[in-house]
Amino acid sequence: MAQTQAEDDPLTDRLATEFYRRYYKDEIGQLAQKYPTEQRSLEVDWNDIYRSDPDVADDYLMAPEQMRRYFEEALRMFDLSIDITLDAHVRVGNLPEEYTFYPGEFSPSEHLGAYRSIRGEITKATDVYPKIEEAAFECELCRTLTRVPQSDGNFQEPHECQGCERQGPFRVNFDQSEFVDAQKLRVKVPPELADGAGQKLDAFVEDDLAGKVTIGDRVVVSGTIHFEQETSGKEKKPKFEPYLTGDHIEIEETDQQDLDITSRERTRIRELSDGAEGQPLEVASESLAPKIYGYEIEKKALILALVSGGQIKYPTGDADRADVHVLLLGDPGTAKSKLIDRAQQLGWRTVGVSSKRATIPGLTAAAEQDDFGDGEWVMKAGAFVKANGGTVCIDELDDMSPDTRAGMLEPMSKQRFSANLAGESVTFQTEASVVAAGNPRDGRFNPYEPVPEQFAFDSALISRFDLVFTMRDEPDEEEDRDIADHILASRDAAKRGDWDDLEDDDVDRIKPPVEGDILQKWIALARQRATPPFASKDVRHQLRDKWLELRGMYNYDENEPIPVTFRSLEGLTRVCEALAKLEFYDEIHERHVNQVLEIVGRSMDDIGKNEDGELDADIQEVGQSKDQRSRRKTVAQAINDLEEEYSNGVPRDSVVEYVREDLDHDYAASKLQSDMEKFLQEGEAIEPQTDHIRYLGRLV
Structure with a gap:
C-alpha cells in the first residue's frame, strides 16, 4: 500500500x-x-x-x-x-460490474470505506447549497483570524484565539472562509426493478458534481461507502446508516443529447428517415407493435406523439405547447392497453402511470419533510416531472379518480405547473406528451347511443388531447377471420423462432421492419430536433385553407354547429411538426400536411361528430354537441314548467309529451328519456318516485 x-x-x-x-x-x-x-x-x-x-x-x-x-x-x-x-x-x-450495485444489493459492512459504484434513479435532490470547508473565525476582542478545517461531521470552532489566546467569542468571517457547492442526492432502485418500495442510498456530492443531475435521471454514482450513526435525541443508537460520498457521476439516461448511438446506427436511422425502407411514418408505425393486427392510424398517431412538435416561445414570454397528446378509447380486448405498453417501451424517457393508484402529487410533485436534507423540505417528483422531455403513458384512464384527472390539466396544457415548497412557489417544467387509453363510460360502447355521450371523462380533459380515437369490438366475419389468423400465426411463428423455416407472411406478423432499439433511438433523435417552420407560404396557406374548409363547411350559419376551433388548428400544426421531425426535415412540406390531415380527419370522424353525423367542435370542447345542449335545455325547461302540476316530481312520460306536443319539438322520445337519465346521473335532478323527475340544476 x-x-x-x-x-x-x-x-x-x-x-x-x-x-x-x-x-x-x-x-x-x-x-x-x-x-x-x-x-x-x-x-x-x-x-x-x-x-x-x-x-x-x-x-x-x-x-x-x-x-x-x-x-x-x-x-x-x-x-x-x-x-x-x-x-x-x-x-x-x-468500475467493473462486480463493484457496481443497485442500492440494497450489497452488504454495506463488507464494503465500508471502499470505492464502489451505485446505480439507480435520482428520486430526491436538495437544492445546491454552500458547504464550508475551512472556516475563518474572527476573534471579536482582537480581530485575529483563526482558520479551522471542517469535516463532514459537526461544525468545529477554535479552542482559543491564536492572537490573544482567549476562548472567544468568535464570529465566522464569510469573506475569508472557503466554501464549496454541495448537494445531497437520493439514489433508488428504478421502479421496474424494485421489490416493494425499493432500496435507497443517499449520496453527497460537491463542487462541479453538485447540480449535475436532476430528479428522474438514471445514474451511476461512484464514491466511498461511509456509515453515519443514528440517534434519538442525544442518545446514540447501535444502528448505522450507510451513505456515499460521490466522486464521479455517469448519467445513463437523461435527455436525448446523452443517447449513446453508434455511427452505424445513425447511418441506418438517417436512411430510414429518408425513406430507404418505405414511407418513414408507415415503417415506424408498423414497427411499433406488429403483433397487434390493424390500427394503422392509431399506431401512426402514437409514433407522432412520442416525437411531438416543438415549443414556441414569443418575445412577450408566452409559449405554445409542443407535445402531441393522444387518447385511445376502446372496448375491452381491442389491444389499446398493449399499444400504450409498446409506446412506453419504445418511447424516449417514458414514465408509466398506474391509474388506480395515481394521485395528484404522484402526477406532479409533492413537498416532503423527512430525514432527507437534514429535515428540510424537498420536492418528490411526479410522473410529469420525471417525463419532462419525454412521454407520460397512462392505461385505464377511466380508473383514475376525477380529481386526479383534473390535476393533469395544467401540466398537459401549460407544460409546467407551480407547487408550494415551504412557503415558496416552485415552477416545474412538464414538456411531456401524454398517450393514454381508457374505456367508455359503461365499459363498452353502446351502438345505440352517440359516442360523445359515452365519454367517461370531463370535457376539459378531452379537449387537451390533440387526437382521440375509438377502438370498437364489432363482430364482422371477414375481419374476425383475419384477426384470428394474425393472432394464431404470430403466436406460432414466435414459438418456432427460426426465420428461415417460416413463411414470409408469418415473419412479417411478428418481426418489425425496424428493431426496437433502433426505433427508440430514431424517436429520440427526432424528438430533439429543432421545431420546423413551414417550407413556404404556400404550404402554410395549404394548411390554413384546409382548416378553413372545415371551419366553413356549414356556411358560418349561426344555427349550425361550429365544426372546428382554433385549438384544432394549433393541434394540426403540432402534428405536422412531429412528422417533419420524424423524417429529419428542417421544414414542413406539403406531403406532411396531407398525411396529417388523414390522421386528424380520422380522429374527427371518431369523436367530433354529433348524432346527425355533423362535425361539432363543442363535443370535444364542452362535452356536448350544440343539438344536445339545446335539447337538454328544452327538457330542463319542460320539467320546470310542469313542476307546479305535480306534488312529487313530474312523470317522465309527461315531460316527453310536453316537449313533443306543447313545445313542438320533434326530438325522439328515446333521446329525451336519455337526457333525463343523465340529469339524474350527474346530480342535476332527483327521482322522488319511480319514473318521476325533479330538476335541481340551472337551465343548461
Missing part, C-alpha cells in the same frame, strides 16, 4: 510522468485551457488505471481517499506547456 504523504511518494511521480502522459495527455491539455471557470475535474477510467498498474487500480478500490490524493497531486505536478497549476479533482469512474 502506498505511503501517506502523496507529495513524497514515488507513485505520484510515476502517475505524473507515465500514467497521465500515456493515457490522458490530451485531456489534461484541454482541462488546462478551461480551468478553473469551465472545467475543474479530470475524468479517469478505472480500466485505464488497471491497464497501467493492476495493483494501483486495486488500491484505489480499497483505499480511495488516500489514492485520490496521489492522483490529484500527480495532476498538480504534470508538466504543462502553459504556466498553470491544476489544483483540480480527479474523478474515477467506469
